[in-house]
Amino acid sequence: MDITAIQTALRDANLDAWLFYDHHHRDPLAYSILGLDPGMHVTRRWYYLVPATGEPSKLVHRIESGRLDTLPGTRAEYSSWQELDAKLEAMLANSTRLAMQYSPRNAIMYVSMVDAGTIELLREMGKEIISSADLVSQFEAVLTDAQISTHYAAQEKVDRILAEAWKHMGQLARTTGRNSGSDEFAMVNWISEAFRREGLVWEFGPNVSCAANSADSHYEPTTENSRPIHRGDFVLIDLWAKLPQPGAVYYDITWTGVVDREPTPREQTIFETVRNARDAAIAAVQAAYRARQPIAGWEADDAARNVIQAAGYADRFTHRTGHNIGPEIHGAGAHLDNLETHDVRLLLPNTCFSVEPGIYFPGEFGVRSEINMITQPGRANVTGRIQTELVRI
Numbered sequence: 001m002d003i004t005a006i007q008t009a010l011r012d013a014n015l016d017a018w019l020f021y022d023h024h025h026r027d028p029l030a031y032s033i034l035g036l037d038p039g040m041h042v043t044r045r046w047y048y049l050v051p052a053t054g055e056p057s058k059l060v061h062r063i064e065s066g067r068l069d070t071l072p073g074t075r076a077e078y079s080s081w082q083e084l085d086a087k088l089e090a091m092l093a094n095s096t097r098l099a100m101q102y103s104p105r106n107a108i109m110y111v112s113m114v115d116a117g118t119i120e121l122l123r124e125m126g127k128e129i130i131s132s133a134d135l136v137s138q139f140e141a142v143l144t145d146a147q148i149s150t151h152y153a154a155q156e157k158v159d160r161i162l163a164e165a166w167k168h169m170g171q172l173a174r175t176t177g178r179n180s181g182s183d184e185f186a187m188v189n190w191i192s193e194a195f196r197r198e199g200l201v202w203e204f205g206p207n208v209s210c211a212a213n214s215a216d217s218h219y220e221p222t223t224e225n226s227r228p229i230h231r232g233d234f235v236l237i238d239l240w241a242k243l244p245q246p247g248a249v250y251y252d253i254t255w256t257g258v259v260d261r262e263p264t265p266r267e268q269t270i271f272e273t274v275r276n277a278r279d280a281a282i283a284a285v286q287a288a289y290r291a292r293q294p295i296a297g298w299e300a301d302d303a304a305r306n307v308i309q310a311a312g313y314a315d316r317f318t319h320r321t322g323h324n325i326g327p328e329i330h331g332a333g334a335h336l337d338n339l340e341t342h343d344v345r346l347l348l349p350n351t352c353f354s355v356e357p358g359i360y361f362p363g364e365f366g367v368r369s370e371i372n373m374i375t376q377p378g379r380a381n382v383t384g385r386i387q388t389e390l391v392r393i
Contacts, residue, residue, distance in 0.1 A: 007052055007053060010099070013099070020049075021114060029111065032332075034048065035070070046061070047091065088121075089125050098122065101136070102131050104131065111332075137334055141334070142351055147247050150242065151251055154249070154251040158200070158239060166393050168187075173233070183226045188208050188221055191239055200241035201242060202240055202242070207220060208235065210227045210235050215366035217360060232260060234365045239254075250325050252354055253371060259393045263390045270365075285375070288347075296334065297337055300321060300355070301343070307357075320336060320339055320341075323336070333345065349375050371386055
């Protein structure tokens with residue numbers, strides 16, 4: 001944790017302080033931003049105030065008085081709820097505009113960690129509660145040069161594994177019989193083993209979806225539900241991984257293809273629509289960064305969504321356009337979303353995120369095309385290979 005950097009950000013945002021609060025690990029963001037042990041045993045409420053200027057302060061229960069000892073600042077203790085209220089009000093005496101992990105109307109639920117009762121209490125004390133959403137992005141999603149390097153290292157490995165997976169799948173599909181190993185779950189295992197050989201780590205998955213299963217954007221093949229992959233099938237592969245080191249950043253992509261045939265005109269039309277939507281979002285982010293203009297997550301989502309809507313498939317695009325990426329596959333920064341949420345958070349410099357529009361026809365097939373971008377001052381780049389045509393296996 002860098003107190004000086006936090007205080008600078010507070011002053012830039014015209015905020016008096018950032019108030020962190022937790023009880024029973026309700027706010028994992030607080031532990032990450034403050035550098036606290038996420039496994040710490042916490043059964044009582046604690047508060048940590050970082051003012052825009054001056055020394056931080058802590059308020060902890062007497063039976064857990066040492067919980068914030070790793071953090072700088074003065075310490076006050078409480079036992080009764082009356083004492084808590086009084087000492088909290090004293091702690092906040094010089095602060096009115098408070099950043100907290102709060103989102104009006106729960107619009108950005110990823111940062112909405114503070115319970116309504118605590119917000120009510122603080123408002124009764126005359127405090128104005130401001131969402132910490134952009135502060136969280138600044139201190140959780142902005143990457144170092146070393147972290148960006150780990151993303152590119154994972155990208156090289158994952159792109160190579162994906163290319164090999166398509167070839168392997170085609171060879172298996174052209175053999176006969178179920179025992180050939182040509183099924184979704186077998187391909188998941190093959191990709192997983194390739195990840196292990198390359199020294200990569202990942203959360204759940206990856207995902208290989210064949211035919212109608214590709215229309216389920218969160219389909220997960222298992223030994224029980226896995227579908228054989230035959231010649232003539234439509235296939236979607238979604239895979240993600242990172243280097244096995246602290247702070248390493250994920251690389252996360254999705255490609256689609258057909259086995260031993262040319263795409264149908266409908267498949268080709270849908271792929272081109274998704275590709276054009278993806279490219280519209282990429283172009284919107286790149287134009288904003290070239291012009292050094294801010295761009296919010298919802299604006300990039302709209303750029304993609306408008307293309308799909310104009311093509312007549314708005315009801316088939318059922319998820320956000322993209323998500324922040326960091327050491328967690330779904331990071332704490334801005335998402336490209338004006339569907340599930342109205343994400344007003346800015347796509348900050350030195351952050352990574354996916355662009356992955358999709359069109360899905362349940363019972364038939366689905367197309368999603370996913371790339372990753374990294375923003376830096378004056379530019380925004382796609383970090384790996386970009387699919388321009390359906391893969392012919």
